[in-house]
Amino acid sequence: MDLNADVGEGFGRWELTDDAALLDVVTSANVACGFHAGDPATMLRACELAAARGVAVGAHVGYRDLVGFGRRFVDVDPAALTADVLYQIGALDAFARAAGTRVAYVKPHGALYNALVRHEAQADAVVDAVRAYDPTLPVLGLPGAVWLKRAEVAGLPVRFEGFADRAYEPTGALVDRRRPGAVLHDPGEIAARCVEMATEGHVRAVDGRVLRLRVDSLCVHGDTPGAVAIARAVRRALTEAGVALRPFTADQRKLSA
Template sequence: MTENAGKRGGSERGDARMRVDLNSDMGEGFGRWPLGDDGALLSIVSSANIACGFHAGDPSVMLSTLTMAARRGVSVGAHVSYRDLAGFGRRFMDVASDDLTADVAYQLSAIRGMARIAGTSVGYVKPHGALYNRIAADPVQAEAVVNALVRVDPGMALVTLPGSVVGDIAAKAGIRVIREAFADRAYTPQGALVSRRVPGAVITDVDQVAARVSRMVREGVVTADDGGDISIQADSVCVHGDSPGAVAMARAIRDRLVADGIDIVPFVDVASGGDRV
């Protein structure tokens, strides 16, 4: 075990069992074009990141996904992005700070209103795709996103990579920061996600993914793309809902974690979420 072992989830409170949140991106269909099996995923995960219409989703899809999540008792978050339907939010964009703040605030306001109709509430924000990766290192864009969160509701948490720039900025603004790991994505030795343009960036072997997630949670390490182990802190683990075999992968991860004595709970119940400063 590494020195990070025992710092996962409920173990910080001295609980006998570890805990971790399992999240997935949902509500990413558009009109008559479905994407992913949200109904099946909602029976497996503990948190749902729901698209807000800028990279995917539309009002009808958003409302139906929120309603399903509410009925299943799954925690919901706003999956905000650049305004990029054609590129599924995975293209980097040069957006002025004021415009980005307004775009994120607009998305948050829309999903919060829909959530009230569906009988639930939005507990966190998880940026999507290119925006997620950009604000992990870009302080200007990160500040714009945090400004939107603070103005709409500073009580919402922010989900991001451990050690990210946006995480530092959010924590200084009094926002709870949730450290996220990715089940099916390769990591660089520096702890960043390997670009999707690189072969092997997305891991598709179900058993391999389940084993590496269990190790992330139990030992606080993951094997990087150079073959070496790196430290990783995970309050929540993401399974991409649009990946081939996403449901089977999510179920295998859940089964493996439970078999290893790890409880799957919404991260609002996991004590190791980032501190306010």
């Protein structure tokens, strides 16, 4: 099982995530690419920290929305979205290569991630961007998302993600962050549900229903309060349950430049 976290989500002198501590725990890092958060120095530093620890670097691409942290839907023209995503992957890959590694996968961020569950035009736009940059790059997203279906048809390697610290709707979608209980905070509860996802392939929705889902990677949001403690609890619980942790890209790409 892979354990990923969002990192590099600062800007200038403002820091949001404890990247060094998170990268001591996780096996893959979703690095902000400058559109929802991040700047050149922050991106390079995140790549250097990840490379030093053998953590896979993923391009965490999003809408051009620094003020809204990429959590507001943007009705962007598909051709413009393709160019925006291509730009973000290429920029992060430059920093990754300078740090002695490279971008190993692509994961959308925030509102774009949620839009791609159903928005066909934007789904195609993101798939086109990844294919244009490198058709061997794996893409990571929510099971059942339309963009992963389009990606699979296009020949991109597809991997599925479960969320450690987010509540699920009975449909398998994530509960809207604006609703109470959408983000989980208790490390013990979160760790237990991660073991359930990793070993049993299911998770409980907010109505108690058991959802079956394939999970190749578990996500801990770096901006969740107590993220480092949560990530440590999840890693410890998975290890104690006999689940080996490594990047989900390990068998697909060499992470050296």
